[in-house]
Amino acid sequence: MKLSSKSALTMDANQEDRAQAIRDALRDAIVDRRLAPGTKLSEAEVGALFDVSRTVVRYALQMLAFEGLVYSERNRGAFVSNPSPEDARQVFASRRLIETGIVAEAARRLTKADVAAFRRHLEEEDRHKASRGPEARRAEIKASGDFHIMLARVAGNAILEKFMDELVARSSLVIALYGRSGVSSCGHDDHALILEALQTGDVDRATEMMLHHIGHIEADLDLRTGESLTLKEALNL
Amino acid sequence: MKLSSKSALTMDANQEDRAQAIRDALRDAIVDRRLAPGTKLSEAEVGALFDVSRTVVRYALQMLAFEGLVYSERNRGAFVSNPSPEDARQVFASRRLIETGIVAEAARRLTKADVAAFRRHLEEEDRHKASRGPEARRAEIKASGDFHIMLARVAGNAILEKFMDELVARSSLVIALYGRSGVSSCGHDDHALILEALQTGDVDRATEMMLHHIGHIEADLDLRTGESLTLKEALNL
DNA sequence: TGCGCTCATATTGCATACATAAGCTCAAAG
DNA sequence: CTTTGAGCTTATGTATGCAATATGAGCGCA
Numbered sequence: 343m344k345l346s347s348k349s350a351l352t353m354d355a356n357q358e359d360r361a362q363a364i365r366d367a368l369r370d371a372i373v374d375r376r377l378a379p380g381t382k383l384s385e386a387e388v389g390a391l392f393d394v395s396r397t398v399v400r401y402a403l404q405m406l407a408f409e410g411l412v413y414s415e416r417n418r419g420a421f422v423s424n425p426s427p428e429d430a431r432q433v434f435a436s437r438r439l440i441e442t443g444i445v446a447e448a449a450r451r452l453t454k455a456d457v458a459a460f461r462r463h464l465e466e467e468d469r470h471k472a473s474r475g476p477e478a479r480r481a482e483i484k485a486s487g488d489f490h491i492m493l494a495r496v497a498g499n500a501i502l503e504k505f506m507d508e509l510v511a512r513s514s515l516v517i518a519l520y521g522r523s524g525v526s527s528c529g530h531d532d533h534a535l536i537l538e539a540l541q542t543g544d545v546d547r548a549t550e551m552m553l554h555h556i557g558h559i560e561a562d563l564d565l566r567t568g569e570s571l572t573l574k575e576a577l578n579l
Numbered sequence: 580m581k582l583s584s585k586s587a588l589t590m591d592a593n594q595e596d597r598a599q600a601i602r603d604a605l606r607d608a609i610v611d612r613r614l615a616p617g618t619k620l621s622e623a624e625v626g627a628l629f630d631v632s633r634t635v636v637r638y639a640l641q642m643l644a645f646e647g648l649v650y651s652e653r654n655r656g657a658f659v660s661n662p663s664p665e666d667a668r669q670v671f672a673s674r675r676l677i678e679t680g681i682v683a684e685a686a687r688r689l690t691k692a693d694v695a696a697f698r699r700h701l702e703e704e705d706r707h708k709a710s711r712g713p714e715a716r717r718a719e720i721k722a723s724g725d726f727h728i729m730l731a732r733v734a735g736n737a738i739l740e741k742f743m744d745e746l747v748a749r750s751s752l753v754i755a756l757y758g759r760s761g762v763s764s765c766g767h768d769d770h771a772l773i774l775e776a777l778q779t780g781d782v783d784r785a786t787e788m789m790l791h792h793i794g795h796i797e798a799d800l801d802l803r804t805g806e807s808l809t810l811k812e813a814l815n816l
Numbered sequence: 817t818g819c820g821c822t823c824a825t826a827t828t829g830c831a832t833a834c835a836t837a838a839g840c841t842c843a844a845a846g
Numbered sequence: 847c848t849t850t851g852a853g854c855t856t857a858t859g860t861a862t863g864c865a866a867t868a869t870g871a872g873c874g875c876a
Contacts, residue, residue, distance in 0.1 A: 394861090621857070633857095
């Protein structure tokens with residue numbers, strides 16, 4: 343079953359890690375909400391879909407578990423994470439802290455090439471924002487996260503960059519779960535404002551913009567649904 | 580070969596994950612410098628030492644790779660990480676950022692029980708500091724890291740706590756590699772000062788103490804040794 | 817009817833076997 | 847004497863088989 347080629351996954355020059363490809367595919371699916379929180383990710387099933395053995399699948403699932411997108415219980419298997427409202431708050435509290443530092447460092451290191459890359463990225467974000475349909479919205483959310491990952495890369499700290507990768511992925515899941523408006527991520531062109539502040543070297547303003555931005559995202563969440571979601575969790579478990 | 584029992588590992592109520600036990604044992608060995616950076620961690624060899632199959636070992640090695648204590652190259656195997664001076668700087672830059680946030684949050688949440696636990700811990704640290712011998716120094720370094728992990732736990736953010744786990748482990752490796760004085764971690768009773776500031780609710784002072792503390796640790800490193808270590812890297816690879 | 821128990825089934829945990837790539841030895845040629 | 851390459855050796859990547867455990871059905875009993 344060559345379902346692997348159907349999975350939006352290239353698998354092309356596949357001499358490289360298939361486990362990583364599977365991880366990416368699953369991550370996309372989770373972040374895009376195609377896989378609902380609580381969904382069981384059976385090793386055999388995933389393996390059949392990608393035409394690999396359980397060994398490789400286990401490897402991919404373990405990576406996702408480290409990122410927090412999947413949780414696994416011994417002798418029970420792996421499931422798509424179902425972050426609680428408290429988890430969501432912690433994700434954004436962490437982002438406030440880390441992205442503040444990233445902005446400060448990125449402001450010092452920003453090159454003209456970086457600015458150009460950011461501009462291109464913002465244009466792409468706008469394109470997706472202008473388009474309609476679920477596919478465009480998917481792309482928009484992904485691009486929105488990529489902005490923050492780009493910023494982390496500019497900051498030049500590989501560790502913080504890794505942390506941001508994880509936080510962005512978790513954020514996407516949280517937004518998918520608790521997001522109210524469709525275009526939850528960046529209705530305010532916050533990214534453009536942040537870039538502008540960074541260009542002028544105004545670190546304080548860039549930091550403030552970043553905090554506002556994160557605030558916007560979090561404000562769009564509906565984290566007060568406690569009861570029904572707790573019930574849902576119970577059902578999923 | 581019941582070498583597993585020799586490995587300072589309990590393996591006692593071993594119905595739980597052996598992979599995790601192996602990971603912990605390897606982590607301790609790496610952090611304690613019993614395993615030199617660059618050392619190859621052969622799956623078969625580790626498996627023989629712990630009397631488990633390669634499957635379990637791979638799982639443990641993968642976890643360590645995620646933590647950054649081990650790096651693995653495809654078709655070549657896993658090796659103890661050999662962080663560069665730049666890596667070391669990034670570790671401490673990350674710690675400055677994250678521990679600042681942790682201190683602020685911990686100050687708000689600190690309970691009397693927490694204070695008591697910290698006091699007990701500081702006494703233990705002092706005991707180790709007073710003792711002589713490599714074993715005591717090992718224990719001291721470990722206890723020093725545990726202080727920061729305890730603090731992260733008090734802050735009540737599971738994500739930041741996980742990040743700190745990783746950063747403390749990486750720090751230990753870096754200190755083992757580049758530390759100048761033996762008692763590199765906390766010659767100044769910084770931990771006591773931090774706790775004191777936290778107790779009085781003086782967040783600014785606690786933050787300042789923390790930054791000083793991290794500064795002390797980093798100042799004790801000799802990160803300017805570039806050449807000889809690069810050579811060593813070449814030899815190890 | 818409701819509760820608990822046993823057994824069947826499916827899935828994971830782990831070990832092992834096979835496939836494949838990297839490294840090494842040694843020899844031969846320039 | 848150096849260097850290059852073929853073949854061997856060893857270790858990793860992957861698949862698969864077996865044992866152990868959790869889930870669910872069916873049945874018996876209060």
